[in-house]
Amino acid sequence: MNAIPDSEIFLRLILAAVLGAIVGLDRERQNQPAGLRTHIILVTGSALAMTLSINLSMQFLNLAPNGDPARLAAQVLSGIGFLGAGAIMRYGPNIKGLTTATSLWTMAVIGLVVGAGYYWVGIGATALLLTSLTLLNWVEKSLLSGFVNRQISLSCDFRNDIEENVNKVLSQYTKHYSINSLERHLRHKRIRITITVKLRKGETFEQLSNQLAQVNGVRVIGIE
Numbered sequence: 186m187n188a189i190p191d192s193e194i195f196l197r198l199i200l201a202a203v204l205g206a207i208v209g210l211d212r213e214r215q216n217q218p219a220g221l222r223t224h225i226i227l228v229t230g231s232a233l234a235m236t237l238s239i240n241l242s243m244q245f246l247n248l249a250p251n252g253d254p255a256r257l258a259a260q261v262l263s264g265i266g267f268l269g270a271g272a273i274m275r276y277g278p279n280i281k282g283l284t285t286a287t288s289l290w291t292m293a294v295i296g297l298v299v300g301a302g303y304y305w306v307g308i309g310a311t312a313l314l315l316t317s318l319t320l321l322n323w324v325e326k327s328l329l330s331g332f333v334n335r336q337i338s339l340s341c342d343f344r345n346d347i348e349e350n351v352n353k354v355l356s357q358y359t360k361h362y363s364i365n366s367l368e369r370h371l372r373h374k375r376i377r378i379t380i381t382v383k384l385r386k387g388e389t390f391e392q393l394s395n396q397l398a399q400v401n402g403v404r405v406i407g408i409e
Contacts, residue, residue: 235300
C-alpha cells in the first residue's frame, strides 16, 4: 500500500467537510448546541487524522513494520467523548443534546471512513444518519407527542392570578405536568415559571402554546 498523495488527501477532506455540513445543517435547524461549523470541523479533522495515520505507517514502514494505521484514528473516537459531553445539557428533569452527541460521534467515524478512502460508505452512512434524524424528528412531533415530556418556560407579569390561570390551561391540555421552578423578580415585576408537561392524546404543543399565550399576563413562552 502506497502513501496517500496530497491531492487525494485534499479530496477526502473536501468530501468529509461536505458530509459534515449536511448533518450539521440539520442540527443547526433544530437549534442544537453543536451545529454546522462543529460538524464540519469535526469530520474534516477526523478525516485528516485518518489520512495522517495511514501515511505515517507507510512513511516509517521500515522503522516500524508493525505500525498500526488505526492507532491515531482510535484516539479520535476516545477524544470525541469530550465534545459529546459538551453537547448534552440538562433542563430540569429532561436531558437535551443526546441525539446531537451521538451524531457527533457517528460523524467522527464517517470522517475516519472517508479518510481511509471508503467514499461511498461515508456517503451512504451520512444519508442514513440524516434520514434517521429527519424521520425520527417527524415521528416524535407527529406520533409520539403524547408520550414525550417537554419543558415549557413562561415569563409573566407579576399578577396574583397568573399561576391559577396557567394551571387551568395545563390541566385542560396535558396528561401530566409538574412545576420545576417558580421565580418572582420583584424589581422587574416578572414571574418566571418552568414546567415539565406531557400532552393529552390528540393535543399538540402548538395548541398548548397558543392557549398559554392567551392567558392575561403571559409575555414569553419557550418550549424545549
